[in-house]
Amino acid sequence: MIEPRIGVYICHCGHNIAGTVDVVEVAKFASGLPYVVVSRDYQFMCSDSGQNLIKEDIKEHNLNRVVVASCSPLMHEITFRTACRQAGLNQYEFTMANIREHVSWVAIDMASATEKAKAQVSAAVRRAALLEPLETRMVKINPTAMVVGSGVAGIEAALRIAEGGKKVYLVEKKSSIGGNMAYLDKTFPTLDCAACILTPKMVAVKNNPNIEILTYSEVEEVKGFVGNFQVKVRKKARYVDLEKCNACQDCVEVCPVSVPNEFEFGHNDRKAIYRLFPQAVPNTFLIDKQETTPCKATCPIHQDAAGYIALVAKEKYKEAMEVIRRANPLPAVCGRVCFHPCETECRRKLVDEPIAIQQLKRFVYDWCYEHGVGMEIPEIEEEKKEKVAIIGSGPSGLACAYDLRQKGYKVTIFEAFDEPGGMLRTCIPEFRLPRNILDRDIDYIKGMGVEIKTGIKVGEDIDFDKLREDYDAVYIATGAYAGKKMGIPGEDAEGVFDSVEFLIKVNMTAKPKGIVSGNVMIVGGGNSAVDAARVALRLGAKKVDIYYRRTEREMPADEFEVEQARAEGVGLNIMTAPVEILTENGKVKAVRCIRMDMTEPDETGRRRPVPIEGSEYEVDYDYVIMAISQEPDLTAIEGKKGFEITKWNTIDVNSDNMTTGVKGVFAGGDVVRGPASVVEAMCDGKKAAIAIDQYLSGVKEKDIKVDYDANIVKRKEEVDWVEYYKEKARQSRVKMRELEPEVRRKNFDEVLLGFSEDEAIKEAERCLHCGPCVECYECVRVCEPEAIIHDDKDEIIELDVGTIIVATGYKQMDGAEVKQFMYGRHPDVLTALEFERLVNAAGFTEGKIVTSKGKEPESIAILHCIGSRDENYHKYCSSVCCMYALKLAHLVKERTNAEVYQLYIDMRAKGKGYEEFYNRLLREGVRFIRGRAASVTTFYLYPEEKGKIIVRCEDTLLNRIRRIPVDMVVLCMAIEPTEDAQRIANIFNISRSQDGFFLEKHPKLAPVETANDGVFIAGACQGPKDIPDSVAQGGAAGAAALSLIDKGEVEIEGAIAVINEEICSGCRICNNLCPYSAIEFDEEKKVSRVIEALCKGCGTCVSACPSSAITALHFTDEQIIAEIEGVLI
DSSP: OOOOEEEEEEEEETHHTTTSSHHHHHHHHHSSTEEEEEEEEOTTTTHHHHHHHHEEEEEEEESSEEEEESHHHHHEEEEEEHHHHHHOOOGGEEEEEEEEEITTTTTTOOOOOHHHHHHHHHHHHHHHHOOOOOOOOEEESSSSSEEEEEEHHHEEEEEEEEHHTOEEEEEEEESSOOEEEEGGGHHHHHHHHTTHHHHHHHHHHHTTTEEEEEOSEEEEEEEEEEEEEEEEEEEEOOSSSSOOOOOOOOOHHHHHEEEEOOGGGGSSESSSSSOOSTOOSSSOEEEEESSHHHHHHSSTTTTOHHHHHHHHHHHHHHHHHHHHHOOOOOOHHHHHHHOOOGGOGGGGGGTOOOHHHHHHHHHHHHHHHHHTOOOOOOOOOOOOEEEEEEEEESHHHHHHHHHHHHHHHHEEEESSSSSTHHHHHHHOOOTTHHHHHHHHHHHHHHTOOOOOSSSBTTTTTBHHHHHHHSSSEEOOOOOEEEEEOOTTTTTTTBEEHHHHHHHHHHHTTHHHSSSOSSSSEOOSSHHHHHHHHHHHHHTTTSSEEEEHHHGGOOOOOOOOHHHHHHHHOOEEESSSEEEEEEETEEEEEEEEEEEEEEOOOTSSOOOOOEEEETTOOOOOOEEEEOOOOOOOOGGGGOOTOOBBTTTOOOOOOOOOBBSSSTTEEEETTHHHHHSHHHHHHHHHHHHHHHHHHHHHHHHGGGGOOTTTTTTTEEEEEOOOHHHHHHHHHOOOOOOOOEEEEHHHHSSSSSEEEEOOOHHHHHTTOOOOOOOOOOOOOOOHHHHHOHHHOOTTOOOEEEEEEEEEEEOOOOOOOOOGGGGGGGGGGGGGGGEHHHHHHSTTTTTTTOOOOOOSEEEEEEEEEEEEEEEEOOTTTTSSSSSSSSHHHHHHHHHHHHHOOOEEEEEEOOOEEEEEETHHHHHHHHHTOOOOEEEEEEEOOOSSHHHGGGTTTEEEEETTTTEEEEEEEEEEEEEEEEEEETHHHHHHHHHHHOOTTTTBBOSBBBTBBSSBSSSTTEEOOOGGGGSSOOOOHHHHHHHHHHHHHHHHHOOOOHHHHHOEEOOTTTTTOOOOOHHHHTTOOOOOEETTEEEEEEEETTOOOHHHHHHOTTTOOEEESOOHHHHHHHHHHHHHO
């Protein structure tokens, strides 16, 4: 190693250093340090003459190391490195001592400051002696830029780069560019129309061929380094084709859903299909699908319930019927006997009661049938040659047939009973599902071309293998008809029925009277038990009681049906079980029962019923109907190979595709699930139809995949729905009319009588449209360009760019956070941005300044600094509030005769023309009160305050507390970082200030640069600023990015970390800690490796490595130890 020859240079920095440190003494001290050849002090080392001094000494004294003791290494290190390089010295053989920020600015007296400066210089000299030359490398810069955020700063930056001939991606998370300026009515101090200024800029962006606009998009990941970034952008589904949409608004006219318009802060409504504002760019619409509505997501067949409900509210019943038939082959049936799980998740329950979703479906069907509309048989677009056999004509078989027929397949259903419908016909009582209603749904399916062969039991009348030979696919959808026994004495006595056997006998007999009489016991807690009880009453039984061994809460039966049974006189005995049926002459005479207790919850959380010893008792009954459970009848496949049968006597299928393991044979419904609800069985049938279609289309069975929930969209943000809906007016659910209990228990007439048209509309109007889109497809029907894409999906695109500008703007502080000003509790307390929309001609009052009651205000108070300059919220000044408050006051004065009060702390009119604007307001008669507003109340003390909003404030000029009665209050809320600022900072690897805004590299010398090379910031994301400053900063950032691109290549830092692979243990600690993602893991060698282009030399990995396998070049252990010794010695 060549012996070090070190030059030391002590900077006066004017008086910044020399005023506290004896720089001459420090220079003299440095001259005596080892290897120091020359030591000088100079007034300004960063000046041209100061740098020339270093260059001359390098040549004259043959220096091979240089130390400069001055200020701001972050800014000036590159300056002195460049000087050394120009003189022929390797730039990494230079180091700095910071004797301004670390010494002179924090020192108490000159003596101690001078001693500390000597120590700093000594440390730097000792480290310099061990410095080694390092090499940098040049990498090419991708000439494409990305601007994130399209407010006025982002627009300006994009235009600057594009006009320089470079490609720009402009990414905006909202559906239009424009940012916060799009909300404004006028700009200060010139009172120009904000739209007239902004709109031409937006159009210029749209028309510039070098700018590609990515609205409704968000950056998800950034990799790479300056000049070579790889960016992943999520283009969120708009559900409208940007290329096809012509903004005709036909879709808006027919959309039945209205929701609060966020652009107008909820003061008016917009439709579920909308554009952000009239001048939006791109000027196309999008559909607001924040989530699949909970009712649809919960429904096993994913019925678009919210769609038909919205259409009912608009009296579009035929269209509602079309929505229902999209997913539901049995609308008449489901409108009566579905157990409606959709209602359990209906968010209306957070306000009062769930929507009567099932009953509205019934209304739609009944109305359309009565009026002869919506019953048209759909045309089959393409007939296919393949044939499918379905065993069983219950809900699962019918649903499968319906969907397969729509796809063009030839479908034949085989039904063992003489009439189709399966358990819908045989087991559901007619007072719940009239036979003529069931026949309507079945006739519709038959009308589509589905053949139903009744009276044919597969396995007896026709062999299963014969079906497989004659048909291309087979779906087994037989019901669970076989009843289970309890295994108690006397169970085989005369007068003991299985519930299914009993219901079949009643439903399939022309005159069922006389089947039961006297006292009847029903054992079980499911729907079949309740049905059997209600049927027994109608057959003439004197007394009917249900016995259930668990609590009433645990009864699986529909709660509504239980209440219906109770109203008819059915008794309910819970926590009781029969243990023996007592007989006389082989007939039921009585039943011995025992009372039950519940155990503590087991590992699954469920409690078990256990008998209470000694609690037996007897009760007289003439008939017992067992309704404890059923299992499938597997006669169809009895003795057939290839099927897996579970311990519950059900067919085991692949849940992904409903396949049975037997080629071409699928199964679903009760035969797979065991006893299930109608809609759950239908779900299996629809899944099977998808699987069979794939199978018949040539997909191998093992590759068949039925993702029935693929189009279910989960809401991305967490929403406190209780809080969200708490202000909704309560409105009771419309109760459906029904036959009186004493009337209906005497016959089998339908109990529920349906909604009238007025009742249905009233109930439908209660829907909250929480999708908001309800997928009614009215927009599809009227869109001539066919621009609607309801099955649109988010798209991830990967872009390569050289530079990035972050211009994500700000958000207005939520007025509700400052509770004393009644924001959100009084309709005439508005934020300034809301007031901007009120005075805007395109706003929610079309520019009329009126109160919530529609009257022109007599007085308005504008309160400054709400949330700003406040120890409780934000200490910083929001910069623009004073001026826009004056602007709003002028607009009020211009358009009304109202008295305007400005309550301010200090009036900051710092910009060009601002002071003049302030004086203009004084001349216009605006009243200025110097003092912070304390609170807003409606509690009046004096007659003149009655009906007014009273602003309590401190008047510091009069030195008293005042009460000012006004009609409206405008809050000048603080400007805050956006809610996703931290996520953005993490993605782009930039820092945030203590106020949360993005941190620039240097507040004066590098205001748009960041510590992450190649990433720039612009606009209010860096801190509160007005429009001119934002435009200026956007232009500066654009110019900085353009200049970097125009260089063509960039120098990559040589002071990086290196890993000794022979020592590396492969623990991966460094991989997880690196803030720049600059370390990868070699799976083959099982060692970590530094990606040189990404490494910033920060040293995080060095300090964390347990094997000491990582070295930071330019900051080696030896160099650091020498530096420490220099301070101590």
